Amino acid sequence: MKDPRPSASAPHRRITIHDVAREAGVSLTTVSHALNDRGVVDPATRARVKQIAQQLGYRPSVRAQRLRSGRANSIALVSSMPFAVAGGTSRLGFMMEVAAIAAEAALGRGLGVVLVPPLEGAGGLLDSLDIDGAIVIEPVANDAHIALLRQRGVSIVSIGREPGTEDPVPFVDLQSEYTARLLLEHLHAQGRRRIGLLIGATPRQSYVETERAYRAFVAAAGLPCHIVTAQESEGEAGGAAACAALLREQPDIDSLCAPVDAFAVGAIAHAQSLGKRVPQDLMVVTRYDGIRARSHQPPITAVNLHLERVASLAVELLFEHISGGRERASVAAPLPELVPRESSATSATSATSATSAASVTSARPATSAPN
């Protein structure tokens, strides 16, 4: 007879209820009843079965437990934002920052987070993964992943509203309109009056709200309106190309609001290739306060979106919905805060002090023109 106990090398044959029954010399039913404290089993036999199960290293099958509980114990984290935008070569960016925090928050609820990266094959994976729910990061209009998850009957929440529908999945509101106003008011306060806007061509809510805020802002302040779009899949090169197109049309632009950090970096590189100095000739500000903004030379003014709280709220909201709660259709993220850096500083002195500042603004949403 083979020794059913695990040895040092991996992987091992799983110890099953059959091994326990054989070792204890009782029936499978007796083992099952004994281990699950069900049925009528002699107390001494029950104790002996439990002891043998423990000695053999028996663990109930995860799959069998799962079928009883109906829970997969995991949630998917889905993004369609290309890695070219999300983090460049290291891929570390918005999605992975959210992933790390979401994994921590989910673990507290006994849930694992499965990464579904923005790549071909993601749909197939969403189709085959056994999950209790999904968090979709910044969905696009008519989001294919959301459609697929809906069809599967899986609970869904999004970070950033699902655009282009009156009936979005429950979401954590990223407050992109407020963020855009923060950035625009900052550029205006730095004395800039010819402010361009560079957004992605993909229909995401953050672009929709940013464009709306920009149009309202320049109209109210009596400033010219210059909007250009870039392809997300092109990453930094897309930002450079869009900046080139904008500067060909409007060579006297004195500042640029580029909410996507990859676009901001590409735009700065292009402006510098034309001999423009940042921030003196062109101030550039962005949204995501990630590696790119922080390690760029010059460091780029960005916005603290409180991603830690955002990701935790998303897990909370999803957990509510998985558990049958339906009350909250959305929750608001904390108010974003400006992180001013050298890319929009008016002097070398202020730039240096701003670089190390965590957050210095106390701006509130403006309902009328700033002055």
Add this chain to the structure above:
Amino acid sequence: MKDPRPSASAPHRRITIHDVAREAGVSLTTVSHALNDRGVVDPATRARVKQIAQQLGYRPSVRAQRLRSGRANSIALVSSMPFAVAGGTSRLGFMMEVAAIAAEAALGRGLGVVLVPPLEGAGGLLDSLDIDGAIVIEPVANDAHIALLRQRGVSIVSIGREPGTEDPVPFVDLQSEYTARLLLEHLHAQGRRRIGLLIGATPRQSYVETERAYRAFVAAAGLPCHIVTAQESEGEAGGAAACAALLREQPDIDSLCAPVDAFAVGAIAHAQSLGKRVPQDLMVVTRYDGIRARSHQPPITAVNLHLERVASLAVELLFEHISGGRERASVAAPLPELVPRESSATSATSATSATSAASVTSARPATSAPN
């Protein structure tokens, strides 16, 4: 009768085989046979059942498919390296960089990657997740996660060898001894002769190999041997405390090899608080070329471990073992390459050029003393 089709709001009741049977006016068995191309079903009925299933948006249950295939379609990524070390407040570091790449590589094989973060509760999650295999990042001696996974009979590979055993799980060799020699030879070539070593107190293979390489190096070169350890859980503060202890004992140390980036950053902060200039008074080098090394002021000399390739190799190796392959007990990562930066530059000029250099060394493993 309720409309079984999905409406716009989420989540929806799942369309089941019962809905298809009712709509088609046939038995459950007929639906099952028709959809799975089994049994004897009239071709016209088969076609009609398939059409109705499609119209209703029916998808076979992932859980039922899973039970047939015996596959969970996901693998776990496990780390016991505290987030304090792994990435600081944003948590973006070694684990998440590996996670992003592993998720991409796994997706190509139809597998999802479940994050198991280095936090309390990870063991419970590993116990309850339905997974086909696991990648353990830099396991410790007698690793609790590996023991748990072995008991479950799950395939396991590690990134970095499992230390302290003759029978480690299959692993991707991080070549930490080679990496340590690269860093030590670099400091030696920069003219430094009083080189301290700062490693973690946890029993990981990379520390074991680094210490071995360091002892061999200083012995062969006739240099003094100064080793200090820090607690991983303390992150940068642990590095600062270890540096303080080392400098109290050996105030004339002229350089420090601190393979953990968090320790290197903490050590630099402490040295600077004593008025020491980096690199002039104390050169500091580290291993992981992450955000910390790149965005630190001054930028820190590090090593390109080719994590992209490392993570892909780990997924490949795990997939081999899940599929029943047993040939390869280990695979070698590509040879690490030095990324020299200002923290170990001999002059301001070389520092500036080194900051943007990707990799300039052509060092080979030394078997005798450097000179």
